[in-house]
Amino acid sequence: MPTPPLATLPIRRLTFRDLSACADLSEDRGWPREEHKWGLLLSAGKGYGIDGPDGGLASACVVTEYGGREQPSLGAIGMVLVAERHARQGVGRRLMHYVVSTMDSTPLTLYATPNGRPLYEELGFKVTGRAEMLRGHFVPGADGPVAGVSTRSATAEDLPALLRLDEEVFGADRTHIVTRLPAFADQLRVAEEDGRIIGYAAAWPNMNTHVVGPLIARDTPTATALVASLAARTDRPLRTDIDVRHEELLAWAKARGLESVAFNTVMTYGITELPGDWTRRFAPVTVAAG
């Protein structure tokens, strides 16, 4: 039987059952398999994919919606992938056109790799910022405690306060992500001042690293206290993606042994700026979900 042309293959919703096929696709592109991350995205977000004529997935991407359930106020696109053997034949363009039209008038955002950027620009996405990916073993420094600020492990009772803070800073309701963090992350810590939560951060396992994200804090000293407290409780190298406007945090993290690995471009569609308060938003949960 002749194989059908790629342009006619249907686009379907992915489910949790597609997790290993998604990880295979990552691997095909030389990305780490990141099954734990795919698991979060496929359960909290909506996956879309195209089955390849030769088995496996030819293409995939995930959209995580934020805000109202019926009418989301923001959609974050991530894990846009086309298998190497099907590359440069319009598959990525077709899947992205489909996803953008499915999202109707919902504003969209994504972190673009240099590979993906031309396609997003063609679709009308505009550059609004940049994030620097850092990685490495954290070397504790001579940072004294931040006056009046303490960190501790989050408890179930903190959840309402975390959800309030997160929505204020992210600019949209992220309940479905934040409530998954206690199970998804190995550590979830809060920073407090006078019994009030002024920041929180998670460290979740990704291949051999711990990814620090989300990282939300009132100011840079609070962010450094959170990162240092997460680092003190893991032997793995850390990875994080920091908004380049947070120069002080970037300089501090580099002085503590983390190295710059890559830059990703923040792009939006339908809005000119991301909602929320960037001054308190230091790092996303993952660049694949905002």
Ligand SMILES: CC(C)(COP(=O)(O)OP(=O)(O)OC[C@H]1O[C@@H](n2cnc3c(N)ncnc32)[C@H](O)[C@@H]1OP(=O)(O)O)[C@@H](O)C(=O)NCCC(=O)NCCS
């Ligand atoms: C980025 C990616 C999804 C594009 O998928 P694709 O099916 O190969 O892309 P298309 O054939 O639909 O091409 C769409 C346009 O993107 C651009 N493009 C795609 N691949 C490119 C490449 N390797 N170099 C430069 N531009 C490229 C071109 O403008 C292209 O249009 P053209 O072929 O008419 O010139 C695919 O290359 C991929 O999976 N890359 C690795 C993972 C990645 O970086 N994903 C993006 C995450 S943000």
